[in-house]
Amino acid sequence: MLGIIRQKAFGQSLQRIRPVASSWGGYSSTSKQMMVREALNSALDEEMSADPKVLLMGEEVGEYQGAYKISKGLLEKYGPERVLDTPITEAGFTGIGVGAAFYGLKPIVEFMTFNFSMQAIDHIINSAAKTSYMSAGQISVPIVFRGPNGAAAGVGAQHSQCYASWYASCPGLKVLAPYSSEDARGLLKAAIRDPDPVVFLENELLYGESFPVSAEVLDSSFCLPIGKAKIEREGKDVTITAFSKMVGYALKAAEILAKDGISAEIINLRSIRPLDRPAINASVRKTNRLVTVEEGFPQHGVGAEICASIIEDSFGYLDAPVERITGADVPMPYAANLERMALPQIFMNAARR
Amino acid sequence: MALANFSSSSRSNLLKPLAPVLSFAETLRRPISTSTDPLIIETSVPFTFHNCEPPSRSVETNPQELISFFRGMATMRRMEIAADSLYKAKLIRGFCHLYDGQEAVAVGMEAAITKKDCIITAYRDHCTFLGRGGTLLEVFAELMGRQAGCSRGKGGSMHFYKKEAGFYGGHGIVGAQVPLGCGLAFAQKYSKDETVTFALYGDGAANQGQLFEALNISALWDLPVILVCENNHYGMGTAEWRAAKNPAYYKRGDYVPGLKVDGMDALAVKQACKFAKEHVLRKGPIILEMDTYRYHGHSMSDPGSTYRTRDEISGVRQERDPVERIRKVILAHDLATEKELKDFEKEIRKEVDQAIAQAKESPMPEPYELFTNVHVKGLGTEAFGADRKEVRAVLP
Numbered sequence: 001m002l003g004i005i006r007q008k009a010f011g012q013s014l015q016r017i018r019p020v021a022s023s024w025g026g027y028s029s030t031s032k033q034m035m036v037r038e039a040l041n042s043a044l045d046e047e048m049s050a051d052p053k054v055l056l057m058g059e060e061v062g063e064y065q066g067a068y069k070i071s072k073g074l075l076e077k078y079g080p081e082r083v084l085d086t087p088i089t090e091a092g093f094t095g096i097g098v099g100a101a102f103y104g105l106k107p108i109v110e111f112m113t114f115n116f117s118m119q120a121i122d123h124i125i126n127s128a129a130k131t132s133y134m135s136a137g138q139i140s141v142p143i144v145f146r147g148p149n150g151a152a153a154g155v156g157a158q159h160s161q162c163y164a165s166w167y168a169s170c171p172g173l174k175v176l177a178p179y180s181s182e183d184a185r186g187l188l189k190a191a192i193r194d195p196d197p198v199v200f201l202e203n204e205l206l207y208g209e210s211f212p213v214s215a216e217v218l219d220s221s222f223c224l225p226i227g228k229a230k231i232e233r234e235g236k237d238v239t240i241t242a243f244s245k246m247v248g249y250a251l252k253a254a255e256i257l258a259k260d261g262i263s264a265e266i267i268n269l270r271s272i273r274p275l276d277r278p279a280i281n282a283s284v285r286k287t288n289r290l291v292t293v294e295e296g297f298p299q300h301g302v303g304a305e306i307c308a309s310i311i312e313d314s315f316g317y318l319d320a321p322v323e324r325i326t327g328a329d330v331p332m333p334y335a336a337n338l339e340r341m342a343l344p345q346i347f348m349n350a351a352r353r
Numbered sequence: 354m355a356l357a358n359f360s361s362s363s364r365s366n367l368l369k370p371l372a373p374v375l376s377f378a379e380t381l382r383r384p385i386s387t388s389t390d391p392l393i394i395e396t397s398v399p400f401t402f403h404n405c406e407p408p409s410r411s412v413e414t415n416p417q418e419l420i421s422f423f424r425g426m427a428t429m430r431r432m433e434i435a436a437d438s439l440y441k442a443k444l445i446r447g448f449c450h451l452y453d454g455q456e457a458v459a460v461g462m463e464a465a466i467t468k469k470d471c472i473i474t475a476y477r478d479h480c481t482f483l484g485r486g487g488t489l490l491e492v493f494a495e496l497m498g499r500q501a502g503c504s505r506g507k508g509g510s511m512h513f514y515k516k517e518a519g520f521y522g523g524h525g526i527v528g529a530q531v532p533l534g535c536g537l538a539f540a541q542k543y544s545k546d547e548t549v550t551f552a553l554y555g556d557g558a559a560n561q562g563q564l565f566e567a568l569n570i571s572a573l574w575d576l577p578v579i580l581v582c583e584n585n586h587y588g589m590g591t592a593e594w595r596a597a598k599n600p601a602y603y604k605r606g607d608y609v610p611g612l613k614v615d616g617m618d619a620l621a622v623k624q625a626c627k628f629a630k631e632h633v634l635r636k637g638p639i640i641l642e643m644d645t646y647r648y649h650g651h652s653m654s655d656p657g658s659t660y661r662t663r664d665e666i667s668g669v670r671q672e673r674d675p676v677e678r679i680r681k682v683i684l685a686h687d688l689a690t691e692k693e694l695k696d697f698e699k700e701i702r703k704e705v706d707q708a709i710a711q712a713k714e715s716p717m718p719e720p721y722e723l724f725t726n727v728h729v730k731g732l733g734t735e736a737f738g739a740d741r742k743e744v745r746a747v748l749p
Contacts, residue, residue: 055543081543084420087573092532092566099536102521105543126526135510136505137726139521171727171736195729227732274734308656312741 005241013300014216022129031212038179039213040070040202043188044108046220048078051106054192057084057097057291058110058147067112068148068207094145098127098197101143106192111147114163114201128197129172144191146200149177150244150295151343157331162296164243165305167199168273175273176225177201179247180211183270185226195227201272203244231283235265240305241280245271246344253348262352272302280306281314288319289351295343298326323350388416393479394682405610405639412620413513416688418464422619423683425463426456426676427698429480431705432489433649436479436496439709441655448525449510451649452480454617457675458583458643459484461622462551466630467547471533474553475522476511477583477647481553485520487513489708499715506718507726519548528554528561529668531580535567538578538633549577551628557588559602562588569734570637572609575637579629580606582642583616589651590660603642610636617673618641620682646673724748 048054055078060067061073062085075083086093090111097109113118117124128141151160168175174196178184185204191198216222232247233254242250247268254264258343269276284290290310292303303324310322328342370595395409402409433453440449452459455477462472463484474481479492485501495502496510503513505524513523521537525532534552541548558580559565582602586593593600603611610632614625622643629639646669650657657666685690722737724746731748738744 011645026433083400084574087566087569089563089566089569091563092535092570095532095563095567096536096539096570097530099473099521099538100540100543101536102533103537103540103544105540122526122531127456127524128528131522132729133726134504134508135516136507137526138504138514138516139495140729142729174728225732227734274732277735 006046007313011277031214032218033210034181034213034218035208035210036178036181036184036202037068037070037156037207039184040207041072041074042070043185043192044074045077047189047192048074048082050220051192052120053104054106054108055082055084055100056108056110057086057093059088059112061085061110066110068204070202070207071110088292090116090119091123094123095127097143098123098141101128101141101197102131102139104304106142106144108144108146108192110147113152113159114147114149114298115159115161115203115300117145117163117185118166124173124197124199126168131172132196137201140195141197143193144188144194144198144200146188146191146202148204148207149201150203151205151327151332151339154334154336154339155332156334160332161353162294162327164200164201164272164294164296168275168302168305169234169300170273172197173273174198175201176226177203177243177269179206179244179270181213181222182211182217183230183268185213185217186222187226187270189223190226193223198226201244201313206245206248209248209291224270226260227271227274229270229279230268231265231279232268233264233266235263236287237263238291239265239267239280239287240291240293240301241267241269241284242293243272243302246278246295249344250293258334259353260352269302275305275309281310284310284314288317289326290318291323293344295324295327298324298329301326320353323353325350356688360507371564385413387420389418390684391415392419394620396615396624397618397678398615398621400621400625401613403601403605403606403611403640404608405612405632407612408624409522410447410624412624414620414623415590416686419683419686419688422464423679423694424697424701425460425484425674426619426679428606428701428704429453429456429483430676431701432483432492433479433699435705435709436493437649437653439493439496444713445510445653446498447509449496449653450474450477450651451653452477452647454648454669454675455583455585455621455643455645456480457619457678458553458581458616458645460675461619461697462581462626464619466551467548467627468518469548470630471519471534471541471548471550472553473530473537474523474524474718475527475530475555475558476525477555478511478513478523482513482515482520482523485515485518487515487518487520489705490711493709493712494715497712497715499712501712501715502719503515505722507722516679528558528563531558531561531564532567534580535571535576535578535638538571538576538638539574542575542577549579549633551579551626552582553581553583555588556582556584556586556593556600556602557591559584559605568606568609568640571638572606577633578638579626579633580609580638580640582640583645584642584645584647585647587651588658590655592660593738601642603640605666606638606640609638609640611640611642613642613644616645617669617675618677619679625716715744721746 097107150162491503538550
């Protein structure tokens with residue numbers, strides 16, 4: 001909370017720091033730029049093409065081309081048996097998706113936002129996550145639940161919650177949160193190929209951002225491992241963990257800290273469950289300080305889990321208490337200034353502490 | 354009960370004088386018990402229908418099938434009663450929802466379908482599992498939480514599965530199995546398997562919103578799913594008229610056709626399921642309401658007599674018991690003698706006792722099983738026990 005109060009003192013300088021557009025894309029003029037939206041679309045397209053058991057269902061995924069245009073062109077290419085527009089009945093269609101997965105198909109169930117997944121959460125947890133265990137492996141559930149998670153811009157309290165910690169606490173689920181286009185492609189392909197239920201948390205504000213992608217990423221067999229984090233930027237003074245949109249913010253923060261001579265190591269978690277504890281621990285053992293960043297509510301959040309994990313495994317290496325930067329402990333307000341206050345904008349202070 | 358005999362009558366007259374002379378061993382070899390000559394029997398009550406043409410009341414069956422109905426239901430009955438004793442002896446823990454009284458639904462349905470068709474039900478699943486080909490040992494061992502159980506002891510009473518026989522569980526959340534069943538049907542249609550799914554639920558679950566959501570989608574997409582309401586008239590302790598504004602569950606599909614069936618008559622159940630299977634393969638979903646009854650309470654912690662009278666329970670047992678009904682049909686058609694049927698029951702009792710003894714021998718799961726099957730592909734990640742520093746495992 002101190003971080004936010006001190007924020008006010010910085011005033012206008014905050015505006016410059018908040019990243020709006022794209023383009024990390026400065027390093028190589030020959031590498032291709034790809035928007036996250038395109039990355040997701042191409043991943044869906046390639047996996048549907050490779051395996052006839054893969055199908056997509058959700059609200060507006062077909063004729064509307066996707067509420068956020070992620071599934072653009074898929075209906076034309078694969079037909080209405082494989083790209084299914086559902087009525088606005090999350091509990092019903094999620095249950096149907098899970099049942100289809102029981103039988104052996106590989107459905108991808110899209111939630112228009114994860115806020116609506118709460119209507120179907122019984123099927124995600126009780127029908128999907130727990131079934132392999134309860135049936136002693138007889139029935140597997142190769143399903144992917146995907147959609148935008150967390151805050152967008154000005155959509156209010158009921159449309160802005162981050163569900164990473166809710167789903168990540170449940171054994172039997174895998175929870176992924178991509179940041180860049182490379183992450184989006186690699187992790188979505190991995191999720192679709194994975195024989196277990198995967199919750200794939202995208203971010204609406206990242207859909208329009210472009211990132212450079214190498215030829216390897218563009219290859220149709222490209223896949224990222226689930227459960228492995230990525231060190232986005234190496235450093236030696238403080239470790240900052242983040243996922244999804246916050247990775248972008250963390251990278252900007254690292255730039256600013258560098259000017260003050262603080263070298264921050266930024267870890268893009270990529271996988272919330274399973275969490276890449278070895279990578280986080282190794283980093284903290286190197287830097288001796290940790291700041292966790294997330295958009296979601298603070299209590300029982302992802303940062304809380306990382307903090308506990310580090311204390312259990314690397315207590316002796318910490319030179320200072322772990323700091324958490326999270327969304328504010330309030331439902332998301334609408335007014336732009338309040339919304340800004342409710343989300344992490346600046347966390348250099350925490351790093352400096 | 355109106356009966357119509359055809360080819361069997363002349364043969365039975367021939368054998369009748371011989372029967373008392375044959376020894377017990379020879380009576381077991383009597384050919385008539387395995388005859389597959391068709392027999393037409395009328396259902397006890399006509400079907401009530403909604404938005405469809407009902408099937409005929411005349412059910413085609415044969416002696417072999419009727420004997421197998423008797424054996425099947427008697428086994429289920431004996432199994433559930435034995436489970437009651439095991440629960441009271443504290444060998445079964447947690448929840449135990451017994452199906453005795455409702456056996457005709459499980460047995461009649463099996464007679465109309467194949468193992469490629471799918472069945473999914475709620476937590477009152479022991480007999481449905483048995484009908485799908487599960488063994489008594491698998492049932493008792495699972496109830497007692499042993500390795501020989503169908504879910505290796507990790508599921509319990511409410512989570513029996515047999516995927517290779519098309520049985521998808523075994524679900525504890527009321528109503529959740531209905532959308533899952535519609536999903537199975539979706540996958541069957543997608544795979545062009547020409548098979549169907551029966552999604553069973555109770556009168557208590559019939560008011561669930563997700564049921565109507567799944568029904569809407571099934572009707573829109575023409576899924577080959579049959580929603581079967583096993584109406585035993587009480588959702589736990591709440592009578593149907595206290596829970597549903599309209600307890601005519603077969604009509605609640607509105608635009609979806611429905612059929613109300615005497616669920617205590619295995620032949621009526623068979624006829625309805627056969628009709629339903631043909632219907633959904635061509636015309637999309639249908640609802641079957643099975644008018645049935647459970648003798649036990651909702652579960653073992655419910656005496657079952659606080660919300661209904663003992664007279665009602667014994668009345669149903671007298672008038673409509675499914676096992677007795679088939680016994681009467683068999684005896685009336687002279688397909689077996691009363692002694693032979695009693696001998697079957699004795700045999701079944703022994704089978705059940707043997708299975709229980711075997712199940713008691715089966716060990717409890719090994720400690721490492723705590724961490725198996727969390728995922729299909731564990732990716733080598735760590736999982737923790739209650740004391741994280743003491744109990745850790747790597748998921749394969």
